[in-house]
Amino acid sequence: MRIAQLANFYGPRSGGLRTALHALGRGYVDAGDDVLLVVPGDEDRVHEASHGRVVTLHSPLVPGTGGYRAITRLGAVADTLEAFRPDALEVSDRTTLAGFGTWARERGIGAAFVAHERVDGVLASALPGAASRTVDRLARAHAARIAERFDTIVATTAYAGAELAAAGARVRTVPLGVDLDRFHPRHADAVTRRRHAPDDVPLVVLASRLSREKRPDLAIDAVRVLRERGRPVRLVVAGAGPLARPLRRAASGLPVELLGFVSDRGAFASLLASADAVVAPGPIETFGLAALEALASGTPVVVNAVSALPEVVGDAGIAAAGTPEAFADAIQTMLARDGRSRRLEARARAVKFPWSASVARMRAVHAGSLAVVR
Numbered sequence: 001m002r003i004a005q006l007a008n009f010y011g012p013r014s015g016g017l018r019t020a021l022h023a024l025g026r027g028y029v030d031a032g033d034d035v036l037l038v039v040p041g042d043e044d045r046v047h048e049a050s051h052g053r054v055v056t057l058h059s060p061l062v063p064g065t066g067g068y069r070a071i072t073r074l075g076a077v078a079d080t081l082e083a084f085r086p087d088a089l090e091v092s093d094r095t096t097l098a099g100f101g102t103w104a105r106e107r108g109i110g111a112a113f114v115a116h117e118r119v120d121g122v123l124a125s126a127l128p129g130a131a132s133r134t135v136d137r138l139a140r141a142h143a144a145r146i147a148e149r150f151d152t153i154v155a156t157t158a159y160a161g162a163e164l165a166a167a168g169a170r171v172r173t174v175p176l177g178v179d180l181d182r183f184h185p186r187h188a189d190a191v192t193r194r195r196h197a198p199d200d201v202p203l204v205v206l207a208s209r210l211s212r213e214k215r216p217d218l219a220i221d222a223v224r225v226l227r228e229r230g231r232p233v234r235l236v237v238a239g240a241g242p243l244a245r246p247l248r249r250a251a252s253g254l255p256v257e258l259l260g261f262v263s264d265r266g267a268f269a270s271l272l273a274s275a276d277a278v279v280a281p282g283p284i285e286t287f288g289l290a291a292l293e294a295l296a297s298g299t300p301v302v303v304n305a306v307s308a309l310p311e312v313v314g315d316a317g318i319a320a321a322g323t324p325e326a327f328a329d330a331i332q333t334m335l336a337r338d339g340r341s342r343r344l345e346a347r348a349r350a351v352k353f354p355w356s357a358s359v360a361r362m363r364a365v366h367a368g369s370l371a372v373v374r
Contacts, residue, residue, distance in 0.1 A: 001366055002034045004086035005052075006077065006100060008070040008093040009062070010039040015209055016289040017092060017116055020176050024090075025051025027359025036084045038077055040069035055080050066211060066242040070096050078103065088366035092116055094146065101149030110369025112362075113150040115160045115171075119143065121284025122213065143167035152369050154362070159308035160286035174362055175312070177355030178292045182265065185298030185347055188273040196257060196271075197234035202335050204233055205275040205299075207268070207290040208282065210241030215304070217243075218281035220251050221324035222331060227254065231332060235279075238262045238271060273297035277334050283322050285309050291317070296350035298343040302330040316342075316349035 005025065010018055021037060028035045028051075035052025040059030047054050057076050059069040071077060074096065081089070081100070089104045089111040091097055104111035120139035124132075140163070147153065147169035154174050155161025161171035197203040206219040216237065223235045233255065237247070240261040248258055262268045272278065278294035278301045285291075285307040294301050295316050303309035305319035313319075320330035334342065 001028075001363070002036075002085060002087045003028050003090060003366060004036040004038065004081055004084055004088070005090045006038050006093060006097045007091075008040055008059075008095055008097055009065070009068045011041070011068060016176075016287065019289055020116070021092065022049075022051045023177060023179070023355045024359055024362055025049075027355060028052070028363065031359065031363060033363075034084075036080070036086065038071075038080055040071045042069075053084075064242070066209075066240075072096055074099070088112070088369060090114060090362075090366070091150070094119065094142065098146060098149060101146075105149075105151070110152065110366060111150055112152040112154050112365055112369060113146055115153065115155040115164060115286065117286050118160060118163055118284060120163055124284075139163055140167060143169070152365060154365060156287040157308040157311045159311060172365060174358060174365065175353055176287050176289060176292070177353045177358040178289070178296045178350055180296055180351060180354060183269050183272065183293045183296035183350075185273055185343060187266075187269045187297065189270045190274075192267075192270045193274040196236045196274075201232045201234050201255075202276040203274065204235050204331060205238060205271060205278045205294070206235060206281070207238045207272065207278065207294070208280070210237070210239050210243040210247055212243065213284055214241075214282040215322065216247055216281065217250060218304075218322060218324060218327055219279045220247060220254065220256055222279070222281075222327035223251075223254050223256055225324045225328035226331065229328070229332075231328075233331065233335075236271065236275075238268060269293075269297060272299055275299050276339075277302060277331060279327065279331065280304065280307075280309055281322070281327060283307050288312055292350060292353055295346040298347045300334055300337075300342045300346045302327060302334055312353075314349050316346045 025035045037054045041056035045056045059071045092114045101111045119142045123135045143163045144167045147167045153169045153171045165171045208214045226233050235256045237258045272294050280291040280303045283304045283306050288309045291301045301317040310319040318330040320326040
């Protein structure tokens with residue numbers, strides 16, 4: 001097959017979306033497919049990568065997103081696709097690129113929309129003062145437009161696909177995966193751990209983009225609650241974003257270390273494997289790759305109960321209500337479990353999510369769409 005992937009909000013630090021696109025692309029290439037990835041950037045360029053040919057189009061910055069860009073030159077995207085002549089189109093964007101579902105249908109090309117986020121959650125986070133009825137109405141209208149443009153809808157979890165299913169779309173669930181070799185308990189390192197916490201103090205890690213919808217403040221406030229209870233803990237925050245400065249101020253005087261974005265993947269894997277627990281406080285997470293990477297590293301996770309993460313972590317994590325007290329309670333409960341048992345349970349959960357399974361299921365989606373249009 002010739003598979004074209006389109007995505008916005010992709011960059012050097014775009015986390016889960018970038019990881020997913022690259023992992024799927026490598027899987028497609030390894031299966032013998034030709035792969036094209038079209039993404040925004042600070043200049044026009046084309047390069048070959050292990051996950052296919054990457055076409056970067058110069059695109060404007062989106063205000064308030066901490067450096068994300070969105071493609072506005074839709075003619076350039078269409079020209080790139082026409083030259084590539086895809087059999088299947090995979091669109092991971094709800095904004096400027098969503099119209100290419102119709103473009104593909106008009107040309108007899110199978111097109112799949114991949115839901116990496118929920119509009120209702122994004123709107124509620126971006127418009128905190130808006131009435132819930134307004135948010136629901138806007139989300140339903142958007143979901144209906146997506147459902148009209150794409151015959152195939154893919155969601156990474158049931159939570160991610162719920163608003164599209166409510167709009168009448170037939171949603172196929174394809175969980176993302178994890179690199180089970182890169183993220184492994186063997187990468188735990190005493191030197192790494194002691195760099196961040198004394199041997200007798202639990203090390204908790206938050207690996208997240210520092211933005212409003214991720215709720216990193218919950219993790220910091222949970223540490224404050226634990227300190228008030230006389231429970232020693234050290235929180236290390238790995239991530240960057242628009243809230244970095246206010247979070248640094250909020251963490252003043254607390255046992256919190258902000259590392260910024262950790263570009264060294266080996267160092268990041270070692271940090272996850274060396275921690276006693278990882279927290280994922282985001283209430284609108286639709287999958288949570290960092291949480292799955294933590295599990296693969298043998299580290300259990302405390303997650304927000306209203307997100308998709310309880311689906312992903314299962315019994316290898318604890319779901320907490322979105323309050324500092326609830327997260328503090330869950331961290332205490334997790335740390336009280338037998339260390340060896342909680343690590344074995346975490347790894348056992350992660351091995352159920354190899355990237356090979358994600359690739360196989362997405363290829364089946366594309367092959368099915370291709371059969372229908374032909």
